[in-house]
Amino acid sequence: MENRDRIAQAFVAARRDARGLAQYPGDRPTTLGEAYGVQDRAIALDGRTVVGWKVGKINAPLDTQLGANRLAGPIFADQLFLDATPVLPVIADGFAAAEAEYCIRIARSPAPGACRLSHDAVLELIDAVHVGIEIASSPYPGINADGPLVTISDYGNNHGLLVGAEIPGWRDGDFIDWPVVSRIDGAVIGKASARTMLDGPIGAVSFLIDCLASRGLTLAAGQWVSSGAVTGVHPVAPGQRFDAEFGSLRVSCAIDAAMPAQGMQGELRHASGAE
Template identity: 50%
Template sequence: MSASPEQENIARAFLAARAEKTPLPAYPGAMPQTMADAYAIQDTAIARDGRRVGGWKVGRIAAEFVERYRDNRLTGPIFSDEIFDGSDGQVPAMPVYAAGFAAAEAEVLLCFGEVGARDYNLASVRDCIADVRTGIEIASSPFAQINRHGPAVTASDYGNNKGLILGPSIPDWRDADLIAMPVEMAIDGQAVGAATMGTMLDGPFGSALFLIRTLRARGIAIAPGTWVSAGAITGIHEIRPGQRADAVFDGKIRVSCSITG
């Protein structure tokens, strides 16, 4: 779907606000009413941005919006220069838009191998996954109310993504019961959420299946090595510069980051 002049203006406004680190007190145009409209804005911004996309975040669409938007997930790009290694105890400093929206989310990260053109289902999609890691997605946008106007608005600004921390791999992930794995999240040492992937619709591999279908419909190929951040497990935890986020998977695998403005 090609972007309209209005959608191109919205994409440019978000790009400028991100580049100049200036807040957007209001949405910069007519809010998109469909996911197709949102992805037209997103695709325009990606093309104008020019950076390499190293992964995609996948987020859940709230149940009350599913019928209207005809899907239960949304996606947005994660740029390669905003993907950081936290697998060996490193604590990357992750910048956010201090006057906008910012959150940290404990997520399972899937790395695609060769996807090709074959059709997949929930079982066979595992065949094109090369690695599964723990991690934290940083959600941030110059538009502070990005999550208050429905999933199309969220998707229109890169799906509200601002980076990814790659944690340690999950050992024997092909045989592990990922759905039952306990996950905990803390900010500044205070627990803010605990859950399992049983809350994630059909789980992280369902997110990978959704992404393949959605990107194919948009004419976007998935290169080997592309990451998918499969969705918030313990919730969307708002965070501010100066704070620290820690996610613990299976009681023993820790991923951490600090937040800067």
């Protein structure tokens, strides 16, 4: 079995079983192409519908070494939450964190092969911006510590997106200066604004268009883009509560342990060609 397939199968199975992986399940990718190759294979094995993409930051000096300052991962239909106060699951014996994020809804797909679009051209593809929370969780506890290539290989460390209230008048761009405050169980654990996020949430969409095009993929109408952590990546555990304030808007969730999916292992074996 190829290293790519071994890694992808291990992560898909562990996520469906909601169990941790003590070790990275193969040889770690050494290039962006290898890392996204694992991710693409895992998406194919997984079989769930992709309804959006998370975007995260690649810190210096790796951004220069890799030639990218952001990374991406899929958001699946069963992990998109629109409830006001949901309970969001994490893999309890893996990695788990919550992040205050802006959620951008796509109105229409970019032209086939479109890359390096202008800010205004990207804005024309968007029909709403909301506040939200990304749940970052992986079976592998070392996913972030091992660097962005490992993070990319397991869905960019995404495990769910909570979409909160829509931002009124978002096209004027004022929201990027809103104060954002994150709390765990009422205690402040992060403060920032989207002004500090590279070229901002719209820039995250621009990056994603190029990233997907390089993989033969594209954004689709109705999909969501989670634009990156505003106040940081904040470790959480089952039983805790995470709150994020964006100016006067607020979004909250409780954290619980994920449960194994039912009736999925046969699908994985069929997709992988195993007997």
